[in-house]
Amino acid sequence: MAATTVNKTAHAFDKGRHEALLNRRFFYAPAFEIYGGVAGLYDYGPPGSSLQANIISEWRKHFIVEENMLELDTTIMTPSSVFETSGHVARFADWMVKDVKTGDVLRADHLVKNVLEAPLAGDKEARGLAAIPSPAEEKKKKKKGAAKATVVQLPDEVMKEYEIVLAQLDNYSGEDLGDLCKKHDIRNPDTDNEVGEPQLFNLMFASSIGPTGQHTGYLRPETAQGHFLNFSRLLEFNNGRIPFASAQIGRSFRNEISPRAGLLRVREFNMAEIEHYVDPEDKKHERFNEMRDVKLVLLDRHVQEAGQTTTMNITVGEAVDKGIIANETLGYFVARIYQFLVKIGINPERLRFRQHMSNEMAHYATDCWDAEIQNSTGWTECVGCADRAAYDLSVHSNKTGHALVVRQAFKEPIVTEKEVPEWNKKNLGKTYKQDAGVIQKTVEALDQHQLTNLKGQLAQGKAVITSSDGKEFELTPEVLTIELKTIKQSIREYTPNVIEPSFGLGRILYTLLEHSFWSREQDVERGVLSLPPLVAPTKVLIVPLSAREEFDPLVKEVYSKFRKAGIFSRVDDSNTSIGKRYARNDELGTPFGVTLDFASVQNRTMTLRERDTMDQRIGAIDEVIAVVTDLVNGNTNWEEACQRLPAYDGVQAVE
Amino acid sequence: MAATTVNKTAHAFDKGRHEALLNRRFFYAPAFEIYGGVAGLYDYGPPGSSLQANIISEWRKHFIVEENMLELDTTIMTPSSVFETSGHVARFADWMVKDVKTGDVLRADHLVKNVLEAPLAGDKEARGLAAIPSPAEEKKKKKKGAAKATVVQLPDEVMKEYEIVLAQLDNYSGEDLGDLCKKHDIRNPDTDNEVGEPQLFNLMFASSIGPTGQHTGYLRPETAQGHFLNFSRLLEFNNGRIPFASAQIGRSFRNEISPRAGLLRVREFNMAEIEHYVDPEDKKHERFNEMRDVKLVLLDRHVQEAGQTTTMNITVGEAVDKGIIANETLGYFVARIYQFLVKIGINPERLRFRQHMSNEMAHYATDCWDAEIQNSTGWTECVGCADRAAYDLSVHSNKTGHALVVRQAFKEPIVTEKEVPEWNKKNLGKTYKQDAGVIQKTVEALDQHQLTNLKGQLAQGKAVITSSDGKEFELTPEVLTIELKTIKQSIREYTPNVIEPSFGLGRILYTLLEHSFWSREQDVERGVLSLPPLVAPTKVLIVPLSAREEFDPLVKEVYSKFRKAGIFSRVDDSNTSIGKRYARNDELGTPFGVTLDFASVQNRTMTLRERDTMDQRIGAIDEVIAVVTDLVNGNTNWEEACQRLPAYDGVQAVE
Structure with a gap:
């Protein structure tokens, strides 16, 4: 018998229902809720914590173990000197505007976006291009302070202009944003008041280290600096070889101006960051061929700079060959990121890679791609x-004087001949006094050709040189001789380049929860989270018919057998119907459920329920455990499982 | 053939060598080292991170999975209101003293300890009771600012007094510490200057949340408050049932005054905390009998308050029966903590549980035991x-008005009869005007016996009552009647008590690294970390004879087979002798090593080396992998392994 098919798109995604589910099942909740909460701070409850732990565990396998990366755990509290060097104290900031009357603070680019998107949406509706939002969505939008979309068609050129502004939003300076606010009369939607000039607000949380109050510290806004500062130790740990990568999973902090987007914009979050160190002259990747055929959806910088959002479907190999993605190593990681996200359950049709535009990218970066979901x-x-x-390595090296470099031994030393100036320091000082320094500098700035010339002149008895400010000096062989020397270079010293994949775990977790959510066709109130077994917080629910003592030994046996098989299960013997218990676990994303009833006690059988189809099968307890173990470990699928276990035709729990 | 025995105590523990090893192998290092470092902040390198991850993973299994705890991940940044309620803003502080001339800040209790321990040590030496410290140790001590131990015998009463002070150190107030400094002329050992009066310094790092600068936030100094604030959600998640526990592993921060003790006193650290919620009237534990026979070393509060440090050896069962440990649940967790620490490799002979003294314990706590290593x-x-x-639950509940309580349904409602006053509100108001309130209050304050009396008087036509301020009122049945009613109580509402096991992961990790360290008998320079396979950063080292290509396929095969078996291995094909590679991995605590050489290519055999004994065995590649898998999973020991694999009598790598 074939497995039941399921219609997961019978009902449109309903954000209100989704959020209610996540809140009801304590995936996460506003932190300090009983104190009124703090914007941008959230606590993860038991299912959210487990889901996060499972995503992290898979990340560790997919990246750290698979590629033998060197894991780090560095501190969050960081002295200001580090972030002065890295540029964060000066530049890690967003533009904010103040409501001129209330003093409310808004993030400038978000304000422009919210205000311009509304008439555009209204325009689309008027042109019959967009679905009319539900009253619930409208209400939500209004509550969140976005301007209401009025169904009015805009003049074509206005529509076009708005679209270009939105496509280039990440490209604007503070001045640009201020001009946009004036030009389009953009106001605080909550009060309809005008806003002032954009001002920079640094997003790092500041504190003070030690009891004297003299040492400013910042909470790191990313884990990256902790990698760079340890570069020499990491290189030594890797026996001096390159390429290699360090990896770190940890908490970072950003004092967002006015966060209103749930888990998508928070003040404290978990990141997973990789810093992959490569030879700047060789950014090929040993395993690039394994990724060559991975197909991606790309939105490149030229398209965006033209004010458009048209994507291309292309393999990584082709994108690198054509120079769309700058090099193999970058392409390799883009593909590996794609594979990771799809593996944990992100819908590949809602995943694209967007290239940073020139103004958006840090000045030192050569290329940057964001995985957007x-x-x-x-x-x-x-x-x-x-x-x-x-x-990064250069600025820290320059600041501290610690060389953060790779020293590579040539297999064969490179032998060259060079003209080298040799000074008679005593005569130089005696003859030229305070000019001695200038003279030395002038000669040492000469190239090989010029040195050969000078040598010729000196052989004639004297030579004349001209310093950079135009003064002439006469030199004699008593002061300077020039000799041809054999130079043997056996070490190449260079600062490696860094390719940095950086994951926002909370954003991935939230979008995964959206992609996993749907409602039963027959009852929109019955929400399901179809999380893949790989990351589902609990893999199996054990459901005894009731909390009666006679089921206890079997419940313990099954729980312990799942545990031995490495499958995390939970028992639900709460005082409610089996159907209600399963419905609760559909909301928790638990992929499988097993029921223990009187037949189990008598015949040692157990029914197995699959979350998405609600199919029920039956089999001997040990066989069901074996099937579930294979399902969870990805060694079989539900269709095959149905061939191993007959359908359950007994009295089914009413769902 | 029996396994080789090893003498791990041939050389005394040498702190200098140990620290050099940890630093050389990048277990951890001062954070921001290239910027000069910051006291109390450390980064974990690859082996330290892995060791920590393995300890955490075992902690999760031992506590969260084994006891079905509810895991949480709550924020570090916390609004001040929360810590005002919890008492941390007022009381989470240490006493500091300032050097009167330089302004250097010292922690008062540590200063007293350092200064008094030195003459005591000198006294012990003079009495021939202590080993003379090595010159290296002396130098270290001096450098760290502790007073030098002069070998002078103290008068008996002085020695006794010092000992009592040190035994009670955690019991002193700021005033006490100030008095001690004056009485014993305790000065800053770095400068020999006097110190000022002790002042309180709050140990929480402060910051500011949001762009206005108006909202003070603190970095949590423990994870506990994040559990308590979510209590209602956790209880609901647990279907309203109690007892249950929440658990959290995460970063916490303490702005230590002058941290100088490596990983033992840091400003940023990982904790693992459990909050176990119990019925205050029933602190029995369902699984206490499983722990009853666990033997512990206890140092109880009475012994310490008498100025002594004599411990007792006792089972948990006996300690609870005799009231030494306050209740079963506390005893259960003390025993579980003991089992966890021993399982990961802490030497049980260097582990004791010390009870807090009365002054040392928080005023609300009923009992507290520290695992000391x-x-x-x-x-x-x-x-x-x-x-x-x-x-904790009470103070947050009182502050916020959110009831943090358990509502327990009685199986059978409790039925009682009660005299209940019934007012005729209209007559009451008309007759007594502004006195009506006082009269109601007075009557409602009466107990059942008094109400029965009043009822009797009213039956006579009138009754007289006296308010709390002495006024008399006459009441009639027109205003008040009293009736016997049947009251059915079906719900019991109570605030649960909390048992809190709280783990400092960095301190456990560091003491484990000390307990694991020893030097080869034949060469004190050859350090070994005998970390148990359960927590060792890498389980197996794969060592090809050289980096030659011909070994590549075998290396990949063995690596991939270990990975499939769930055993984390690393390849070391660096350009150095096999002996040197093994020596490096002894320092990294890698328990097993396998060598691939020309014989492996020809015969598909592989040698296996055990870290502690340096024994080498040989076998077919797949058999060696099977043996190592059993060893790492704890399914066999080295002696048994030696029966499965013959000794290797080929040319051994020179070590």
Whole structure:
């Protein structure tokens, strides 16, 4: 018998229902809720924590173990000197505007976006291009302070202009944003008041280290600096070899101006970051061929700079060959990111890679691609993948005087001949006094050709040189001789470049929860989270018919056998119907359920229920455990499982 | 052939060598080292991160999975209101003293300890009771600012007094510490200057949330408040049932005054905390009998308050029966903590549980035991296990008005009869005007016996009552009647008590690294970390004879087979002798090594080396993999493994 098919799209995605489910089942909740909460801070409850732990565990396998990366755990509290060097103290900031009357603070780019998107949506509706939003969506939007979309058709050129502004939003400076607010009369939608000039607000949380109050510290806004500062130790740990990568999973902090987007914009979050160190002259990747055929949806910078959002479907191999993605290593990681996201359950049709525009990218970076995941708020950056060149290691090295470099021994030393100036320091000082320094500098700036010339002149008895400010000096062989020397270079020293894939775990987790959500065709109130077994918080629910003592030994046996098989299960013997218990676990994303009843006690059988289809099968307890183990470990699918276990035709629990 | 025995105590523990090893192998290092470092902040390198991850993974299994705890992940940044309620803003502080001339800040209790321990050590030496410290140790001590131990015998009463002070150190107030400094002329050992009066310094890092600067936030100094604030959600998730526990592993921060003790006293650290919620009237534990026979070393509060440190050896069952440990649940967790620490490799002979003294314990706590682990600095608290009573839930509930309580349905409602006053509100108001309120209050304050009396008087036509301020009122049946009613109580509402085991992961990790360290008998320079396979960063080292291509396929095969078996291995094909590679991995604590050489290519055999004994065995590749898998999973030991694999009598790598 074939497995039942399920219609997961019978009902349109309903954000209200989805949020109610996540809240009811304590995936996450506003932190300090009983104190009124704090914007941008959330706590993960038991299912959210487990889901996060499972995503992290898979990330560790997919990246750290698979590629033998070196894991780090560095501190969050960071002295200000580090972020002064990295540029964060000066530049890690967003533009904010103040409501001129209330003093309310708004993030400038978000304000422009919210205000311009509304008439555009209204225009689309008027042109019959968009579905009319549900009253619930409208209400939500209004509550969140976005301007209401009025169904009015805009003049073509206005519509076009708005679209260009929105496509280039990440490209604007503070001045640009201020001009846009004036030009389009953009006001605080909550009060309809005008807003002032954009001002920079640094997003790092500041604190003070030690009891004297003299040492400013910042909470890191990313884990990356902790990798870079340990580069020399990491290189040594890797026996001096390159390429290699360090990896870190940890908490970071950003004091967002006015966060209103749930888990998508928070002040405290978990990141997973990789810093992959490569030879700047060789950004090929050993395993690139394994990724060559991975198909991606790309939105490149030229398209965006033309004010458009047209994507291309292309393999990684082709994108690198054509120079769309800058190099193999960057392409390799873009493909690996794609594979990871799809593996944990992100819908590949709602996943694209967007290239940073020139103004948007850090000045030192050579290329940068964001994995964007589509959700109810639009396309959201969830992973960044940037080629940061040698910037970070260079600035820290220059600042501290510690060489953060690779020393590579040539197999054969490179032998060259060179003209080298040799000074008679005593005569130089005696003859030229305070000019001695200038003279030395002038000669040392000469190239090989000029040195050969000078040598010729000196052989004649004297030579004349001209310093950079135009002064002439006469030199004699008593002061300077020039000799041809054999130079043997056996070490190449260079600052590696860094390719940085950087994952926002909370954003991935939230978009995954949206992609997994649907409602039963026959009852829109019955929500299901179809999380893949790989990341589902609980893999199997054990449901005894009741909390009666006679089921206890079997419940313990089954629980312990699942545990031995490495399958995380939970027992639900709460005082409610089996159907209600299953419905609760559909909301928790638990893929399988087993029921223990009187037949189990008598015949040692157990029914198995699959979450999405609600199909029920039956079999001997040990066989059901074996089937579930194979299902969870990905060694079989439900269709095959149905061939191993007959359908359950007994009295089914009413669902 | 029996396995080789090893002498791990041939050389005394050498702190200098140990620290050099941890630093050389990048277990951890001072954070921001290239910027000069910041006291109390450390980064974990690859082996430290893996060791920590493995300890956490075992903690999860031992506590969360085994006891079905509810995991949480709550925010670090916390609004000040929460810590005002919890008492941290007022009381989470240490006493500091300032050097009167330089302004240097010292922690008062640590200063007293350092200064008094030195003459005591000198006294012990003079009495021939202690080993003379090595010059290296002396130098270290001097550098760290502790007073030098002069070998002078103290008068008996002085020695006794110092000992009592040190035994009670955690019991002193700021005033006490100030008095001690004056009485014993305790000065800053770095400068020999006097110190000022002790002042309180709050140990929480402060910051500001949001762009206005108006909202103070603190970095949590423990994860506990995040559990308590979510209590209602957790209880609901647990279907309203109690007892249950929440658990959280996460970062916490304490702005230590002057941290100088490596990983034992840091400003940022990982904790693992459990909050176990119990009925205050029933602190029995369902699984206490499983722990009853666990033997512990206890140092109880009475012994310490008498100025002594004599421990007792006792089972948990006996300690609870005799009232030494306050209740079964506390005893259960003390025993589970003991089992966890021993399982990951802590030496049980250097582990004791110390009870808090009355002054040391929080005022609300009913009992508290610290797991202390002995190391080169003395006995260090690594886990706390406290019965916090109903304090935390009560204060947050009172502050916010959200009831943090359990509502328990009685199986049978409790039926009682009660005299209940019934007012005729209209007559009451008309007759007594503004006195009506006082009269109602007075009557409602009466107990059942008094109400029966009043009822009797009213039956006579009138009754007289006296308010709390002495006024008399006459009441009639027109205003008040009293009736016997049947009251059915079906719900019991109560605030649960909290038992809190709280683990400092960094301190456990460091003491484990000390307990694991020893030097080869024949060469003190050859350090070994005998980490158990359960927590060792890498389980197996794969060592090809050289980096030649011909070994590549075998290396890949063995690596991939270990990975499939769930065993984490690393390949070391660096350009150095096999002996040197093994020596490096002894320092990394890698328990097993396999060598691939020309014989492997020809015969598909592989040698297996055990870290502690350096024994080498040989076998077919797949058999060696099977043996190692059993060894790592704890399904066999080395002696049994030696029966499965013959000794290797080929040319051994020179070590």
